[in-house]
Amino acid sequence: MSGSVVLLHLAGAVALMLFATRLVKTGVERAYGDVLRHKLRATMRNPFMAVLAGCGLAIALQSSTAVTLLVGSFAGAGIVSGISGQLAVRGAEIGSALVVKLLTFDLSLLVPVCLVAGTVMFMATERRDWRQFGRILVGIGLLVLSLEMIGQASEPLRQSTLMPVVVDYFSSDPVTAYLLAALVTWLFHSSIAAVLLMVTLAGRGFIPPELGIVLVLGVNLGSSIIAPLLTRNAEPGVRVVPIGNLLMRGMGSLAMLILFLWLKPSVAFLGATVPDQIVNAHILFNILILVAGLPLAGLVYRVSEKIVALGTKPAPAEALDVVELSALNDSALDVPSQALANATREVVRVCETVEIMLKRIIELYESADADKIKALAALDDRVDKKHASIKLYLAKVTRNPLSEDEALRCQELIGACVKLEQVGDIIVRNMLVHVRKKLERGLEFTPEGWRELSAFHASVLANARLAFNVLVSRDPETARQLVLEKDRLRDREKETSASHFVRLRDGTAKSVETSSIHLDTIRDLKQINSLLASMAYPVLEERGLLTGSRLKAG
Numbered sequence: 001m002s003g004s005v006v007l008l009h010l011a012g013a014v015a016l017m018l019f020a021t022r023l024v025k026t027g028v029e030r031a032y033g034d035v036l037r038h039k040l041r042a043t044m045r046n047p048f049m050a051v052l053a054g055c056g057l058a059i060a061l062q063s064s065t066a067v068t069l070l071v072g073s074f075a076g077a078g079i080v081s082g083i084s085g086q087l088a089v090r091g092a093e094i095g096s097a098l099v100v101k102l103l104t105f106d107l108s109l110l111v112p113v114c115l116v117a118g119t120v121m122f123m124a125t126e127r128r129d130w131r132q133f134g135r136i137l138v139g140i141g142l143l144v145l146s147l148e149m150i151g152q153a154s155e156p157l158r159q160s161t162l163m164p165v166v167v168d169y170f171s172s173d174p175v176t177a178y179l180l181a182a183l184v185t186w187l188f189h190s191s192i193a194a195v196l197l198m199v200t201l202a203g204r205g206f207i208p209p210e211l212g213i214v215l216v217l218g219v220n221l222g223s224s225i226i227a228p229l230l231t232r233n234a235e236p237g238v239r240v241v242p243i244g245n246l247l248m249r250g251m252g253s254l255a256m257l258i259l260f261l262w263l264k265p266s267v268a269f270l271g272a273t274v275p276d277q278i279v280n281a282h283i284l285f286n287i288l289i290l291v292a293g294l295p296l297a298g299l300v301y302r303v304s305e306k307i308v309a310l311g312t313k314p315a316p317a318e319a320l321d322v323v324e325l326s327a328l329n330d331s332a333l334d335v336p337s338q339a340l341a342n343a344t345r346e347v348v349r350v351c352e353t354v355e356i357m358l359k360r361i362i363e364l365y366e367s368a369d370a371d372k373i374k375a376l377a378a379l380d381d382r383v384d385k386k387h388a389s390i391k392l393y394l395a396k397v398t399r400n401p402l403s404e405d406e407a408l409r410c411q412e413l414i415g416a417c418v419k420l421e422q423v424g425d426i427i428v429r430n431m432l433v434h435v436r437k438k439l440e441r442g443l444e445f446t447p448e449g450w451r452e453l454s455a456f457h458a459s460v461l462a463n464a465r466l467a468f469n470v471l472v473s474r475d476p477e478t479a480r481q482l483v484l485e486k487d488r489l490r491d492r493e494k495e496t497s498a499s500h501f502v503r504l505r506d507g508t509a510k511s512v513e514t515s516s517i518h519l520d521t522i523r524d525l526k527q528i529n530s531l532l533a534s535m536a537y538p539v540l541e542e543r544g545l546l547t548g549s550r551l552k553a554g
Contacts, residue, residue: 006156013149017193020146021063023139027132028060030462047087047297051290054088058095064191067092068227072234072241083297085241086248090290093223093249097283100195104279107144114141126484128462150200163206174214178257181218182225191223195282202274209267212278213260217253220285224250236308244304248296252289328393336406339397343390343413344472350386350420351468353379357427358464358528362457364435365521366450373432383424390417412538416471419531426531430524434517443514452496456522459489460529467532476543479536486533493526 054071058064071085071092114137121134170177185194198215201207207215227242270277270284293300327345332338357379364372394410402410437443445453466482469475500518 006153009153010150013146013153014193014197016142016149017146017196018188018190020139020142021190021193023142024136025063025066025139027135027139029066030128030132030135047084047294050084050088051091051094054091055095055098056091058092059099064089064092064096064223065189065226065230067095068242068245069230072227072231072238083301086244086293086297086301089241089245090248090286090293093220093286094283094290096192096223097195097279097286099192100199100282101279103143103147103192103196104199104275108148111141111145111148114138114144126481127488128459128481128485147196147200150197151204154201154204154206167206167208167211171208171211174211174257174261177211177214178218178221181215182222185219185222186225186229189226191219194219194222195278199275199278202278205274207274207278209270209274209277212274213267213281214257216278216282216285217257217260219282220253221250224248224253239308240301240304243307244300247300247304248289248293249286252292253285256285256288326389328389330396333393333396334400336397336400336402339393340406340409340413343394343397343410346386346390346393347413347417347420348468348472350383350390350417351471353383353386354420354423355461355464355468357383357424358457358461361427361431361435362454364432365438365445365453368435368439373435376432377428380424380428383421387417387421390414408538408542412471415538416535419535423528423531426524426528431521434521434524438514438517443517445514445518449500449514449518452499453518453521456489456492456496456525459485459492460525460532463489463529464532467535470536470539474539476539479539482533482536483540486529489526489529493522496522 054067057070058067068089071088118134118137118139118141121137122131123134125131170180181194181198184197185191188194195216198207198212198219202212224246228239228246231239231242267277267281270280327342327349329339329342332342357376360372360376360379364376391414394414397410398407463482463485466478466485470479470482497519500515504515
């Protein structure tokens, strides 16, 4: 087999590994993302729990970078302290390393089991949570399969005369090897994928132990660079935690490289085989960074703030972020197709604002203050203004002769805009009142009640995104799924209310105190979901998939 064919097979196997890792991450985020985020925020007030929460979330998402970005956004919003954020990221790095350890075991039997079970789950049901769990299983199966493919694809390299020369070069030039590993990790955007690739190649005898340690340190440098680059244009508060991670993990890897090259310690204590030594070195490094990070967390955070402040330009007198362009161009009114496209763009912007409001309102239930409440109310004012502008624009469009499809689209956009305005009103006039009541009285939900409320909200938020997609794509399958989810949410509401009344019957003090807030919030979220689901009706009616207001079987 020629060298180019070998490299092609190896590239394909690596591509499958990256895709599988992304598949698992996407499935977890869609199925459990909001619940995991709420759980992370709730536990990060305690430093020890912050480490454990970060570790657990990294294992679930298979990405320490994702946790770093998430924690950075929490710190930027003032939801968690910067020091707790630093510790959560330290835990995330350990969790990411433990995922690598788990995947180095012989898991070949998981391939057919996960692929079959995941495919059946994904195709046999319309329930979103089951479909996403199926996606996760398929991703795990493909991930294990990709590792086997990497091993098989690299097998012919054993007879290569060039491979020993390449390995000898990098062994004699550890700095280049260190930087190359960092570059590969940055390109993969995944330390898990980078270490797994090295472990698989080491298992074929291509990487000696000393070089493996250098490469692992390079992986940790590359991984620490990803989040700062992804957040380079974010708000200053969001960038502090990623910069702190770069200082601890990135600089720590460089310091460890210097010590390793200077002292040249034996690596035999890390394991009996080179793959074990590489994985265990990866875990040990991140444990050492965690231990060092505990006393240094405060100092690192302050230094990170100063570094971010140095790179932050003062805002001009008229900040660009307050300048908002409108897609409602009057010059396009004589061409209805263009005018409707402009109106669609503007309605999509309203969708984005409503989604932000829906995401923020549940955060206020947990942590609210006057400024955050005022900011959310201001978003509703923006929705009201856009709603009025879009209605006026579409009224002007109807002055021209329209085709049947254009007339229907015009009515669909007006209806969607009205529903979005109603959703904004429910959030501000109902749910924000509940937030103020909870804040003023110092009330707290029971853990079970908050978990139910968060899960219910997560379902509504997911349905909102489906509704916004339907508005743009007009895809009948997505529209059908949205209406099915409306029926499932009705059943979930009954289950949630029943559980709440059980707690009331048992006399749980917090349940009694927060009963009206809990039930009213569930009712408001259900009403929001119904409004959003109805945005799918025009698409289904057009294709004859509705009987009255009910979805046809099929």
